[in-house]
């Protein structure tokens with residue numbers, strides 16, 4: 001059932017549709033090798049107090065900061081995701097994170113976001129061997145299965161008013177509540193999807209970040225579902241396109 005009130009909230013998204021495969025460093029991928037400059041150090045998580053579960057699921061091993069390489073999560077080439085607004089001169093987006101469990105949060109944290117220029121990176125030489133954490137140095141649920149992507153543009157809607165930024169919520173809650181009877185999910189809400197742009201696929205009530213300049217940030221990426229994420233919700237990346245340098249932030253939520 002289509003809810004006319006939702007039409008005004010339509011946003012363009014690109015569904016990434018990961019499928020397990022063998023993506024190379026010059027492919028858009030989830031969990032594949034990244035196109036990484038040979039002369040740039042690979043990131044290692046420097047957080048104190050990150051750890052991994054033992055085999056029995058209860059004991060855990062603490063891992064010293066700086067010892068474990070971050071894992072590739074997402075790589076997007078502009079040619080595959082024409083709907084995504086890349087910063088000037090950049091045509092590759094890369095997201096990595098630490099695959100250990102952290103004290104503050106039960107999921108993967110400390111993501112890193114990089115924008116690159118493909119031609120410049122190739123010209124400067126590419127890292128041949130991507131460091132990967134060894135057995136026992138990661139939580140399986142936090143490491144995406146290497147997957148190729150089939151990016152597909154789509155219309156996206158918030159799943160409910162609970163997923164709107166607060167200032168929009170006030171306007172929209174009464175309208176959506178009466179239109180939907182309070183519980184209906186609009187058919188075009190891609191709420192369990194790894195995607196670029198559109199609405200964050202929150203599994204919890206929204207927690208939109210603001211930049212230091214006080215702007216409501218825009219949703220850039222949702223990574224969810226496909227990789228289990230410890231039976232949890234998703235990781236959401238936001239950015240402010242009003243501020244110089246496009247500051248970014250991230251959120252994580254659980255079922």
Ligand SMILES: [Zn+2]
Pocket residue numbers: 045046047050098099100102110
């Ligand atoms: Zn860590």
Ligand SMILES: [Zn+2]
Pocket residue numbers: 211212213214215240241242243
């Ligand atoms: Zn800003």
